[in-house]
Each structure stands twice: as C-alpha cells, then as structure tokens.
Amino acid sequence: MDIQRIVILAGLAVTAWLLLQAWQEDYGAQNAPAPTVVSAENTAASADLGLPQVPSTPSESSGDVSALAPSPAEAAAEVPSLGDAVSSDPAPSTDLIRVETALHLAEIDPVGGDLVSVALRQHVTTLESQVPFPLVDPRNKYAAQSGLIGPDGTDSGGRPLYSAARSTYTMDDEGQLEVRLTHRQADGVTVVKRYTFYDDDYLIDIDFEVINSRGIPWQGALFAQIRRDSQPPMIDESIGLGMQPYVGGAVYRESEPYSKIEFEDLDDESFKEKVVGGYAAMVQHYFVTAFVPKGIGEEATENTYQGRRLGDSDLYTLGFTTPLTVIQPGATGTIGAQYYAGPKDQLRLEKITEGLDLTVDYGFLWWLSQPLFYLLNTLHGTVGNWGFAIILLTCVVKLLLYPLSAAGYRSMAKTRKLQPQLMRLKEQHGDDRQAFSQAMMDLYKKEKANPVGGCFPLLLQMPVFLALYWALMESVELRHAPFMLWIHDLSAMDPYFVLPILFGVSMYLTTMMQPEPPDPMQAKVLKLMPVIFSVFFLWFPAGLVLYWLVNNIISIAQQFYVTRQIEKADQAT
Secondary structure, eight states: HHHHHHHHHHHHHHHHHHHHHHHHHOOOOOOOOOOOOOTTTOOOSSOOOOOOOOOOBOOOTTTTTOOOOHHHHHHHHHOGGGGGGGGGGGOOOOOOOOOOSEEEEEEEEEEEEEEEEEEEEEEEOOOOOOOEEEEEEEGTTEEEEEESSTTTTTTTTSSBBEEESSSSEEEOTTTTEEEEEEOOTTTTTEEEEEEEEEEEEEEEEEHHHEEESSSSOOEEEEEEEEESSSSSOOOOOSSSTTTTOOOEEEETTTTEEEEOOOOOHHHHOOOOEEEEEEEEEEEEEEEEEEEEEEOOOOGOOOOEEEEEEESSSSSEEEEOOOEEEETTTOOOOEEEEEEEEEEEHHHHHHHSSTGGGSSSSGGGGGGHHHHHHHHHHHHHHHHHHHHHHHHHHHHHHHHTHHHHHHHHHHHHHHHHHHHHHHHHHHHHHOHHHHHHHHHHHHHHHHHHOOOOOOGGHHHHHHHHHHHHHHHHHHHHGGTTOOSSTTOOTTTTTTTTHHHHHHHHHHHHHHHSSEHHHHEHHHHHHHHHHHHHHHGGGGGGGGHHHHHHHHHHHHHHHHHHHHHHHHHHHHHOO
C-alpha cells in the first residue's frame, strides 16, 4: 500500500471537509420563521417592543447629575418597561428626518427618535449600480432604538414625539453634524435627544440631555437596543453554493468577548446578563451595527444586557439598559451611548471597545488568520492592489516554509527513483498485497526513504489555506476589491472560471511530478483529483483561488529546482 498517496488524499479530503463545515457553521443559511407584516410607516412601538426592565438602584454620577437614594417605597416599586403602556403612543410620524454625511445616509423617525434607515455611501450595493449599501434596512424591520425608561423616562408610557428644527441635515465643512430632537413633557422636564455624526467615522454619538425644571428629582435610565427580523439582508451577500453568511446578534461577556446570540437561541429562551461596559451588536457579512455604552476603564458602568423575541412575531431585540440615574431639581444631566453602523473594520473596531473587533470572525484558526491579514494589509499598503498583495503573501509563506518543503521534495524525488524497484516488487508478489506492502516498507528502510516525506508540503499548507479562507471571507477590505483584467471583485467567484481552470492545470502538473502509486486504483483517484478540486473551486472567491494557484506554481518551481539539484548531485557521483 502506498502510504504517501493515502496521506495526501486524506489530507485533501480533510481540507474539503473542514471548508464545508466552515461554510455550514459560520455561513449556513438561516432557518427562520416567516416574518410578520408590519406597515412601513409604523416605526413606533407595536404591542410589545420588548424593552428591558430598568434597575431600581441609582447610578453614581458627576457634574450636575446627582445620585439620590430612593425611598423605601420607590425601591420596592418595579420600574415599568415600555411594553407596559404602549397603547398611549401618539400616532407615528410619516415625515422622517434625513441626514446626509460623507459616510452615512440616515433617516430618523420623530416618533421615538429612532434610526430607522442607514445606508453606507462608501460601500455600494453592487459594482454596477453604485447605490449606497443599505445596512439598517427598513425591509428587515431593522432599527436602532434608544430612549429613556424608568419612573420618569420619556419612553415609559409610550414612544415620545420629538420635534426638530428642520427635516433635512447635511454635513458641512466642519466635519461634524449635530441633529437635535426636542421633547417637552407636561411636568416641566425637557429632553433633547442629540445625534452627532462625523465625516470620518462610522461611530455616532447619541446623547439625552435632560433639563429638570420641576421641583422634584428626575429618575430614569437609558435603553439602547437593535431590533430586526431574522431574515437575511435584502441585498444578497451569498458566497457560493447557495450559502448565506451568518446573520445574528453578538454581545460581550467577561468569559467570552465575542458571544453569538442567534435568533434560534432567542426562540427558546430570552437572554439577560449584567456586564461592565460591553456591547450589543447585530452582525452580517462584512458589516455590523453595535450599541456601546459610554464610559471606559474606571468610568465604565455595569449594564444589563437583554435579548428576546417579541411575542410570536419574527422580530428580535438585543441591547442594554444603564443604571438608574437621578437628576436634581433645576439641574441638567446627560445620559448617552455610541452607535456604530459600518463595515467590519477590525483595526477601527478594536479601538471602540474590547471584543468588538472579534465580530470579524476568523473561526478556530483566528490565531493564524489575524497575522495573515495584518501581513496582507501591510503588503497592500505597499503595492496598492489586493490581488498583488495576495500573490506577495503567497510568496512570503512559501519562502518561510521552504526548508520544510525542500525536505519533502527531496524525499519525494528519492521515492520517485525507487519506482522501477517498486514495480518489480508488485509483479513479484502479484495479488498478495500484504507481502507487497511488507517488501515495499523494507525497500524504503533499506534506501532510507520516507514514504510520507513528500506529504509535508501539502499538509503544511492546509492550516494556511483554511486560515486565509476565513481571512478572505470576513475581510471587508476585499469586498469589491479589483485585481486586474476580468477580476473586479476578489471576494466573489471568477465570473469566467479562468482561475479555477488554471488551478486545475497547475494541480495536474503537480501530480505529474510526483511518483505514480503502484496501486492502479490510487493512480486513477490521483488523476481525478485536479478535476474534482477544479469543480469545487469554481464557487470559491477569486482571491482564494488566486492564492492556491500561485502556491501551486511556486511549488512546481521549487520541486523542479530541488529535483534538478538531486539529479546533478547523482551525476557528479
């Protein structure tokens, strides 16, 4: 039995199996219940918005926001959620407030002051359309909801109606745009909900300025939650073979900085956990939205994170509430959070809060994918083209692995020299496979040849191949990144299948340079492998196929060089 062939075929099979498992686990299609139809205008609360309960313990505050210990009666009273009194909501507004910056095209509903639509101007839907990518898409019942709940919260009795100075806001040359929404309560409290957009950052500041003009303290807490249905985004971001990327929630846990909260999990049980700092995110392919509490380090507060399914509908919420805050009579206080709506740029996300960069999910080989991406990003900074950066990355990897690869090639060349003797042994023992295997192993031992030595180059490439697979799948930098000629998007499959065909040719040449196995069946399987893998690679991203093609070309050159060196050495002796 040819051990070398068995190891190679097994290695290729394992690689294919792991790739399919990766697709199923991280990009498997979502099996979600059918969505409940909701009118496009009704962006106010439904029968139950699922806002979480607010802790009854006031937070420690600074400035003109002071902490006040509640009376025994107040402490015993349960703080209501929004869902307890939504029937008193005013009619929702049909006049949305539109915001335009260099990065965002956003719409705000005056009812509740929620972000109900966010499109990304620097990321288009398709290369052909050049339409800004709709991240927060109303068609998915997608919205970023925030407000004040608690004893005196504006949202405790239903969603408030805010007023704005104008209906359209456009970024000027200052690089910062402030949208102020005002709500005046009958008891003398004025709440100003303030959005601050930036021309160079996808992070949006959301602050509630509470002006307490009444004679008693004001008590309330901030809630911030993301609401959406479980359906895939309306813009198809499939990655081949009909697979859909992961769509679902994610939160920070002290034991797990990136913890997925899938919609199916919320079908079974609601989620609730207290965390210092943290984030609540909604993840999809290449993009993410996330609410992040303000305050880091010693200023970070313990927030209550909650996620749930809203009744029997296909609507889910994931977010947090801050501790209860008290504002003294005649004082003004500010409670705020940050909202990120943009690409999964891990270099930017890691600066916002701990764990948010892990939404760029590299799988179990993250420890290898991350340095590969950083190296790839560095090379791109030098050459300015992601395709050429992939080629240079391949060269670097092959150079680093060359000492081990050369040893494998030398072993393979020595094994190839033994082919005539192996064929004679096969003829000598006929159908006695056990005797042939023993004689073959004796020959390898006598000639000091390692039958599995030639497998090392391939086996060493498998982790790199899988790691780069995740890096290319998750890196938004490669989305719509052109290479040259007909390759306009390295994250998509080759439209003309040129690269997979060239890969198949290179794989065929690689097999031809290897010793043919004595077993006819193994020989047939080996000849079919280039065809099988070429078909398999038809649906792979062009960037990944480019990597493997270049890898094969370099391997052929290295093997040819090592073989020539051995032949020259033999001729010299």
